[in-house]
Amino acid sequence: MQSGSGGSTSRKCQACREGVDFPFQFSMAFQPIVDVQTGRIYAYEALVRGLENQPAGWVLEQVTAEQRYAFDQRCRVTAIATAAKLGLAETGAKLAINFMPGAVYSPAACLQLTLDTARRLSFPSDQLIFEITEGEEVVDRGHLAAIAREYRRHGFEMAIDDFGAGYSGLNLLAEIGADLVKLDMDLIRNIPERPKAMAIVAAMVQLCERLSTQLIAEGVETPEEYEALRGCGVRLMQGYLLARPAFQTLPAVTLPDMWKRQGSYADDTVSCEKDAITPQLSQQNMTLGKEALVSLC
């Protein structure tokens, strides 16, 4: 690894190299992000799991502070390798990978293993999204901007994760920008009964259009939330209602019953999407359900 100075850098870079031989094994689950206008799966988010599908927390509690650089590297490699094995890129969907900006010392150097892995497995870089969250750790915005520049230089998309929670907010969007913004699930929960939250989401739809940024609602769990979000103009959604994370699998998407009942509530988009949906369905390891398709089209 290159760049940086001093013994501290060497230790971090050594840790990154050791990402290949990380001391314990883990795997990935995948959860779709769905374009609800077309029924296409826009992306699959890779979520860390134990080898026997233990939850993310079970894995994370085993990671020591000294291992976090190597763990971050290993997560990316595991996500890309597992996705490649499942044929994700061939579906046309993107792969969304969470990463910790605090675990990136030198943006260019720390990206090298990811690039090497993607090339080795012929995974197209323009189908990779990196989800960034500021979390609880205070990360220098200049450092974040440098990371974003470097990642975009390689054709990756950047998403601001958990937008509206913690430190991931408007300042990050204003200073660094993003290809995608993922609205935090707390903003989505019970949104039909929360007019202020609804107003914020509706305003975010307009804001993101103006910034040429795509908006994703995460944590969509009920038909009521889904319908309210569609009413606000949200097009990309993720959550248990559409599909739960599936261990080492690209899961099928279950569309809400309302799509069957109200196939006309997006008349302007439905009528022109028939040809777009069907070919992709035949290629992907997912189902929309024949009835839903018929009513949609």
Ligand SMILES: [Ca+2]
């Ligand atoms: Ca995420």
